[in-house]
Amino acid sequence: MDRIPILRQGPFLLVPIQVDMHDRLALQLRDDLCTHIVDTGARGVLIDISALEVVDSFIGRTIANIASTARMLGAETVVAGMRPAVAITLVELGLSLDGVRTALDVDRGLALLHARLKNGDGA
Amino acid sequence: MPQGDALRSVFARPGREILEAWIAQQTSSGRRPDPPDDALRSQAAELIELLKAALAQGDPEDLEGEEWTAVRDCIASIARARAAQGLTPSQAAAFVVSLKQFLFSSLRDELTGRSESLADELWLASCVLDRLGLHAVEVVQHCREEAAARRHEELMQLSSPVLKPWEGILVLPIIGPLDDGRMRRMTETLLHEIAAARAEVAIIDIHSVTTIDAVIAQLLLKTVAAARLMGAECIVSGIRPQIAQTLAQLGVDPREVTTKATLAAAFALALQRIRATLPGTAGGS
Numbered sequence: 001m002d003r004i005p006i007l008r009q010g011p012f013l014l015v016p017i018q019v020d021m022h023d024r025l026a027l028q029l030r031d032d033l034c035t036h037i038v039d040t041g042a043r044g045v046l047i048d049i050s051a052l053e054v055v056d057s058f059i060g061r062t063i064a065n066i067a068s069t070a071r072m073l074g075a076e077t078v079v080a081g082m083r084p085a086v087a088i089t090l091v092e093l094g095l096s097l098d099g100v101r102t103a104l105d106v107d108r109g110l111a112l113l114h115a116r117l118k119n120g121d122g123a
Numbered sequence: 124m125p126q127g128d129a130l131r132s133v134f135a136r137p138g139r140e141i142l143e144a145w146i147a148q149q150t151s152s153g154r155r156p157d158p159p160d161d162a163l164r165s166q167a168a169e170l171i172e173l174l175k176a177a178l179a180q181g182d183p184e185d186l187e188g189e190e191w192t193a194v195r196d197c198i199a200s201i202a203r204a205r206a207a208q209g210l211t212p213s214q215a216a217a218f219v220v221s222l223k224q225f226l227f228s229s230l231r232d233e234l235t236g237r238s239e240s241l242a243d244e245l246w247l248a249s250c251v252l253d254r255l256g257l258h259a260v261e262v263v264q265h266c267r268e269e270a271a272a273r274r275h276e277e278l279m280q281l282s283s284p285v286l287k288p289w290e291g292i293l294v295l296p297i298i299g300p301l302d303d304g305r306m307r308r309m310t311e312t313l314l315h316e317i318a319a320a321r322a323e324v325a326i327i328d329i330h331s332v333t334t335i336d337a338v339i340a341q342l343l344l345k346t347v348a349a350a351r352l353m354g355a356e357c358i359v360s361g362i363r364p365q366i367a368q369t370l371a372q373l374g375v376d377p378r379e380v381t382t383k384a385t386l387a388a389a390f391a392l393a394l395q396r397i398r399a400t401l402p403g404t405a406g407g408s
Binding site: 079080081082083084086087088090091092096097102103104105108109 | 310311314315317318321322323345348349350351352353354355
């Protein structure tokens with residue numbers, strides 16, 4: 001079965017989503033990510049969705065879900081590179097992902113995570 | 124005598140004779156001082172020749188037929204020129220319909236004493252001219268609609284510019300009345316510009332917006348939310364007192380969106396935010 005890779009980068013975990021998400025993949029990602037956070041003691045998670053062209057309400061909810069689970073495990077989640085069409089879709093679905101931090105691209109997402117870590121207020 | 128023969132024989136007269144009678148009719152009706160006489164004359168002459176040809180070959184009952192294509196095209200081009208000069212559809216139709224008086228009196232001369240055929244031929248001639256006149260009206264109407272749609276499109280483009288006053292900052296000044304479609308279109312433009320310019324802050328300036336309703340307010344909030352999802356912060360600036368009151372009455376939560384009274388204040392805040400997220404500088408965002 002396909003898995004979405006989870007890369008370790010310093011105190012953070014990088015999740016590049018390069019394939020179309022489907023429900024099982026999203027759930028698998030959530031489980032894998034939780035395990036990784038606990039195993040590595042990661043302080044932040046960066047999910048790059050710049051290649052994602054469509055989302056549905058389930059994927060949107062799962063992302064929000066991942067973010068809140070990660071926070072409970074002590075890691076801040078940043079979603080990076082969301083496309084305009086995806087953003088509009090999520091807002092129309094009423095999913096504004098309030099608990100999730102966002103960034104324009106991976107660079108800025110990492111900068112954001114570093115800044116949070118340095119300030120000591122990141123989870 | 125088969126139907127349409129008298130009509131054909133009228134049109135078999137020299138084109139010049141028809142032309143003079145028609146022009147006399149048009150100028151005496153006093154409807155159109157312009158275009159200048161020679162333009163009118165050449166257009167009328169062309170149309171008469173085409174009508175002659177169409178009547179000789181085609182069926183006057185069936186104006187959609189191939190034989191009439193040239194006539195319809197000619198009328199369409201005349202009507203288009205008329206529309207460009209700002210004439211009304213009825214004035215354009217009058218150009219064609221004014222041929223009636225000449226045609227009717229000629230038919231009466233042709234068919235003196237045969238009142239039955241006269242009635243038939245008059246009816247036929249009347250039908251032909253009416254339909255050609257209606258065709259002119261349709262063309263003019265179509266031209267006007269096209270022009271209106273074009274102006275609307277241009278206005279839409281003019282009215283939603285996205286400015287980039289600083290690296291990483293976009294400004295969307297909203298000018299003029301807001302409606303549903305326009306707001307959606309502006310949202311799309313703004314989000315695409317944010318992605319293209321990698322802008323971290325987008326300022327939506329609504330200083331020139333005089334009224335706002337619940338739908339627009341919701342769309343504005345959605346724009347802000349969508350921009351946030353992409354990783355950009357939105358600041359809404361230039362909120363007039365009445366707009367602020369409306370927004371408050373509509374139940375807009377001030378915590379959902381950053382607002383500033385003036386564009387200058389929003390810009391200052393935007394600069395601060397950009398510095399705050401520069402790598403290597405301290406300060407949470």
